[in-house]
Amino acid sequence: MTISLTLSNVTKHYGKNIVAVDDFSQAFAPGSYVCLLGPSGCGKTTTLRMIAGHESVSKGSIQIDGKDIASLAPAKRGTAMMFQNYALFPHLTVEENTAFSLKMRGLPKAERIKRANELLSLVDMTPYAKRFPEQLSGGQQQRVALARALISMPSVLLLDEPLSALDPFLRVRMRSELSKLQKELGITFVHVTHSQEEALALADHVVLMNNAVIEQAGAPEEIFNRPKTEFVARFMGGHNIIEMHGERFALRTDHTRLCRTNALLQACVGFVEYLGAKVEITVTNPDQADITLSISDKEFRQQPLAAGDAIGVTWAHQDLHKLE
Amino acid sequence: MTLILIFFLLLPVLAIVVVSFWQSTAYSYSPAFIFENYEFLLTSPVTLSVYLKTLMFTGITWLCCLLIGFTVAYFLAFHVRSLPVQIGLFLLCTVPFWTSNIIRMISWIPFLGRNGIANNALQDLGLIDEPLEWLLFSDFAVILAFVHLFTLFMIVPIFNSMMRLDRSLIEAAVDAGATGWQVLSNVIIPLTKPGIMIGSIFVITLVMGDFITVRFMSGGQSASVGRVISNEISLLQYPAASASAVILLLTVLIMIGTLLRFVDIRKEL
Numbered sequence: 001m002t003i004s005l006t007l008s009n010v011t012k013h014y015g016k017n018i019v020a021v022d023d024f025s026q027a028f029a030p031g032s033y034v035c036l037l038g039p040s041g042c043g044k045t046t047t048l049r050m051i052a053g054h055e056s057v058s059k060g061s062i063q064i065d066g067k068d069i070a071s072l073a074p075a076k077r078g079t080a081m082m083f084q085n086y087a088l089f090p091h092l093t094v095e096e097n098t099a100f101s102l103k104m105r106g107l108p109k110a111e112r113i114k115r116a117n118e119l120l121s122l123v124d125m126t127p128y129a130k131r132f133p134e135q136l137s138g139g140q141q142q143r144v145a146l147a148r149a150l151i152s153m154p155s156v157l158l159l160d161e162p163l164s165a166l167d168p169f170l171r172v173r174m175r176s177e178l179s180k181l182q183k184e185l186g187i188t189f190v191h192v193t194h195s196q197e198e199a200l201a202l203a204d205h206v207v208l209m210n211n212a213v214i215e216q217a218g219a220p221e222e223i224f225n226r227p228k229t230e231f232v233a234r235f236m237g238g239h240n241i242i243e244m245h246g247e248r249f250a251l252r253t254d255h256t257r258l259c260r261t262n263a264l265l266q267a268c269v270g271f272v273e274y275l276g277a278k279v280e281i282t283v284t285n286p287d288q289a290d291i292t293l294s295i296s297d298k299e300f301r302q303q304p305l306a307a308g309d310a311i312g313v314t315w316a317h318q319d320l321h322k323l324e
Numbered sequence: 325m326t327l328i329l330i331f332f333l334l335l336p337v338l339a340i341v342v343v344s345f346w347q348s349t350a351y352s353y354s355p356a357f358i359f360e361n362y363e364f365l366l367t368s369p370v371t372l373s374v375y376l377k378t379l380m381f382t383g384i385t386w387l388c389c390l391l392i393g394f395t396v397a398y399f400l401a402f403h404v405r406s407l408p409v410q411i412g413l414f415l416l417c418t419v420p421f422w423t424s425n426i427i428r429m430i431s432w433i434p435f436l437g438r439n440g441i442a443n444n445a446l447q448d449l450g451l452i453d454e455p456l457e458w459l460l461f462s463d464f465a466v467i468l469a470f471v472h473l474f475t476l477f478m479i480v481p482i483f484n485s486m487m488r489l490d491r492s493l494i495e496a497a498v499d500a501g502a503t504g505w506q507v508l509s510n511v512i513i514p515l516t517k518p519g520i521m522i523g524s525i526f527v528i529t530l531v532m533g534d535f536i537t538v539r540f541m542s543g544g545q546s547a548s549v550g551r552v553i554s555n556e557i558s559l560l561q562y563p564a565a566s567a568s569a570v571i572l573l574l575t576v577l578i579m580i581g582t583l584l585r586f587v588d589i590r591k592e593l
Contacts, residue, residue: 053499054498073501074499075498075500075502076501080499081495081496081499083492084492085492087493089510091514100497100500100502104503104506105501148500
């Protein structure tokens with residue numbers, strides 16, 4: 001299983017003036033978990049749909065295992081897609097839904113039902129094989145959609161916001177299951193999401209998009225710790241933007257500290273948010289935009305603050321990260 | 325609601341059922357409880373041939389309406405991308421309904437007649453030497469008029485079903501390797517079945533109960549159950565007409581009941 005996915009200068013126009021994806025170039029290592037991240041309308045779903053073949057490529061090439069697939073039919077690409085609302089066929093049972101692509105290929109019924117049940121056991125859905133999609137919960141429907149996508153043994157699985165329809169508790173559980181499944185199968189997953197938390201938790205490789213272009217791509221730690229632009233720092237969250245000597249720096253909120261003496265900045269507490277394990281204090285000051293400090297609740301209890309208190313803010317110089 | 329149903333549906337039907345047991349002579353009828361009307365009706369060879377004819381009209385009309393209706397609905401729902409064009413074309417389909425049934429039927433006469441547009445055009449093109457006799461006042465003309473009148477009743481419910489169909493299902497099928505025909509037979513047709521059924525019920529009930537189209541378009545040469553009843557009424561044979569009506573009603577109910585056994589249309593309502 002060493003099948004790579006490469007996109008070179010992939011561009012998508014709608015009409016003459018609308019550019020949905022502009023010059024997207026990125027190579028993904030075989031068997032990696034890729035997250036396409038970005039705000040809505042940034043072109044991430046269009047990129048995914050171009051890889052799947054449900055959207056034509058205006059310019060550029062998409063290669064799987066060194067072969068240009070941009071002009072092939074969706075089913076000939078070695079990709080399979082899991083749709084945002086799962087798109088299960090309401091008139092077919094779980095088993096028949098899972099076996100759908102085998103039926104299209106004309107496999108005999110006994111064989112395809114057997115294969116479908118193998119896949120269903122992979123996602124722990126064997127007991128529900130005879131049910132119809134409407135009789136399943138959101139999480140169960142997702143597992144069926146996953147089994148249906150995997151039955152054609154794709155080398156790249158494309159997931160369009162797979163977790164967004166689930167409630168928060170289930171989302172975290174399905175997240176870990178997706179990650180486990182990907183490691184077990186060893187195939188490349190391309191996962192579209194607008195949640196930076198999801199991307200950080202899952203991905204080996206994050207591609208952050210904005211306004212049709214790649215803003216930054218790399219390992220999650222790299223994107224979070226070394227944001228290239230203010231957009232990346234703000235989108236990933238947990239960062240303050242500090243202006244000094246006409247230059248802009250990103251500073252993690254948990255590296256921004258309270259102090260009594262030698263303060264780099266004198267500020268006034270705007271509001272305090274208690275988040276359980278940590279407390280976020282937003283402070284205002286005349287020189288900078290609002291700054292957020294993230295401190296542990298233990299530290300906060302030692303020195304409780306309320307809106308209006310005057311405090312000092314400091315940071316270590318090496319924690320400042322220069323933005324473009 | 326219940327009152328309306330009682331007054332305008334239940335009472336008339338009951339009245340028909342009651343009258344169907346009355347006795348009649350050539351010039352009078354009086355209340356009674358006899359089975360003579362049914363006995364005559366069910367043993368007459370005319371009844372059988374009229375029913376067969378009506379069923380033939382119904383079957384062919386249904387098939388033509390289904391094929392045309394499904395194709396038109398498919399085109400409107402899946403090939404026309406912009407909503408204004410979709411609405412425009414849909415309204416275009418309803419244009420024939422802006423005039424009355426009778427006028428639409430009569431308008432076929434100059435087109436299909438011996439010296440009508442169709443015959444003249446075919447002769448000018450050299451395709452035929454003599455006018456085609458079977459174009460007008462024939463079973464062909466009856467079916468043509470039926471299809472013209474009732475196809476819209478098939479288009480509307482099928483189009484409605486198709487518009488409710490989640491487009492990502494089609495993409496999912498394509499993603500699984502389905503060809504165009506496989507998408508049609510495995511996804512679109514099964515999921516538009518309720519619309520097809522509703523359209524079929526409209527067409528079947530309308531054709532089974534029709535008497536005026538058959539009379540006009542066949543030039544009085546073809547019979548149908550509706551025409552038999554209408555003739556009996558014009559001869560003031562109300563008990564006989566009632567008995568025919570009851571049998572027709574039962575026949576149509578059985579046909580619809582059979583259709584509904586196959587498809588659950590409640591989801592669509």
